[in-house]
Amino acid sequence: MLKAAKLTILFSLGSWLFSSQVAVLANTASKSPEIYQKAREELPEDVYSTYRIVERIARANRIDNAPWRVVTVPEYQINAFATEANLIALYNGILDQLAGDASALACVIGHEMAHHTERHIALSPAKEAEIRAQIAEEAEAEVTAEAEDAQADATGAAVGSAVIRSGGGFLGGIGGLVGNTGGAVLENESRQRISRAQERIAEIIALKEQELNESLADNSRKYEFEADQLGYQYMARAGFEAEGCLRMLGVLGRTPGAEFDTTHPAIPKRIETLKDLMKDYPAENLAQEGEAQLAISQPLTYDLSKDGESLRINSHRGGSSADDLEQMFDR
Ligand SMILES: [Zn+2]
Known part of the structure; x- marks a missing residue:
């Protein structure tokens, strides 16, 4: 009680x-x-x-x-x-x-x-809420770091394709085409990376929450x-x-x-x-x-x-x- x-x-x-x-x-x-x-x-x-x-x-x-x-x-x-x-x-x-x-x-x-x-x-309930908020905050920080990392990759890919496109002429045209395709692949990869990271973070949060709930119930x-x-x-x-x-x-x-x-x-x-x-x-x-x-x-x-x-x-x-x-x- x-x-x-x-x-x-x-x-x-x-x-x-x-x-x-x-x-x-x-x-x-x-x-x-x-x-x-x-x-x-x-x-x-x-x-x-x-x-x-x-x-x-x-x-x-x-x-x-x-x-x-x-x-x-x-x-x-x-x-x-x-x-x-x-x-x-x-x-x-x-x-x-x-x-x-x-x-x-x-x-x-x-x-x-x-x-x-x-x-x-x-x-206390207040302390418990504090711990839960901390878990969410830590996980959010991880998400942010991952997202920024992936975002940097995506930017790099875009810049790469722009450089190749600026070559001009026939070769430049092909280069631009290749560059564009390469950039799109990289952007797609980084999007996937972001989404994988978010999934992983969600899993981490769920696991941490579950551990916390179990330990609280055990203690209780x-x-x-x-x-x-x-x-x-x-x-x-x-x-x-x-x-x-x-x-x-x-x-x-x-x-x-x-x-x-x-x-x-x-x-x-x-x-x-x-x-x-x-x-x-x-x-x-x-x-x-x-x-x-x-x-x-x-x-x-x-x-x-x-x-x-x-x-x-x-x-x-x-x-x-x-x-x-x-x-x-x-x-
Ligand atoms: Zn009691």
């Missing part, structure tokens, strides 16, 4: 977050689950659930050094994606399909967080397996039910199209791989590790992100650099 989807209309968190004076919330100092209570009251249910899940996964796995952002996309797609740095986007469709199953949702969220921590977004499938595996560990450490991942993949498997996406491995293969992983890394052991981390950390606060559209789940330092400064120097 590393989908290069475009955020069109985003759910605007702004109005209700500002109206409920979220800024009043304390930062790192707050210890009680009052933050959770307040979040439950003021956030829409899907956003609240997402906040709680990200917050818990981040602390249990010690990936709470930098803020996370979450946004819900009001489009009915059974999907989620991770494109911009630390942004997790969830489509309405997947929230709907997994409604009432926090563990399955935690698996989706863990998967997206894994794409970020593993830097799978290094090749590899990333999906990695994100599945790490995502499972993330959610299990946070104490969610491991089976949530199997339920989530079950939903994806029933979604038309999900099986045929060439950038994603087949769902049965993902389920099989995940089951093996669950044997190697039992959820109970992971939960114990996570419990220890949760016990020594504080709930993470949240704010409306400066992008005005997503919820920012603050790092363990809180969401205020001013508070951080005062804590460091004004005591």
Whole structure:
């Protein structure tokens, strides 16, 4: 689910977050689950659930050094994606399909967080477009060089025939005839040369594009397996039910199209791989590790992100650099 989807209309968190004076919330100092209570009251249910899940996964796995952002996309797609740095986007469709199953949702969220921590977004859609443009540009440069070369030959042939034609007289006439014929042959040859060169360049472009597509698809499938595996560990450490991942993949498997996406491995293969992983890394052991981390950390606060559209789940330092400064120097 590393989908290069475009955020069109985003759910605007702004109005209700500002109206409920979220800024009043304390930062790192707050210890009680009052933050959770307040979040439950003021956030829409899907956003609240997402906040709680990200917050818990981040602390249990010690990936709470930098803020996370979450946004819900009001489009009915059974999907989620991770494109911009630390942004997790969830489509309405997947929230709907997994409604009432926090563990399955935690698996989706863990998967997206894994794409970020593993830097799978290094090749962004923008970067990919850049590589494709470069391939075309290089090929075009080759075409131009070939064409200029052939053009020079054609010019040479024309000049040759003109020189012979200028001989004059009877011999000159024959010479001109021979020269003309020779020139026409040469021009014809250079035209053929241009067209052969263009064909060859087109082949090169096609080959390079195919190689690029295959390597992108290979990488993408590899990333999906990695994100599945790490995502499972993330959610299990946070104490969610491991089976949530199997339920989530079950939903994806029933979604038309999900099986045929060439950038994603087949769902049965993902389920099989995940089951093996669950044997190697039992959820109970992971939960114990996570419990220890949760016990020594504080709930993470949240704010409306400066992008005005997503919820920012603050790092363990809180969401205020001013508070951080005062804590460091004004005591
Ligand atoms: Zn993915």
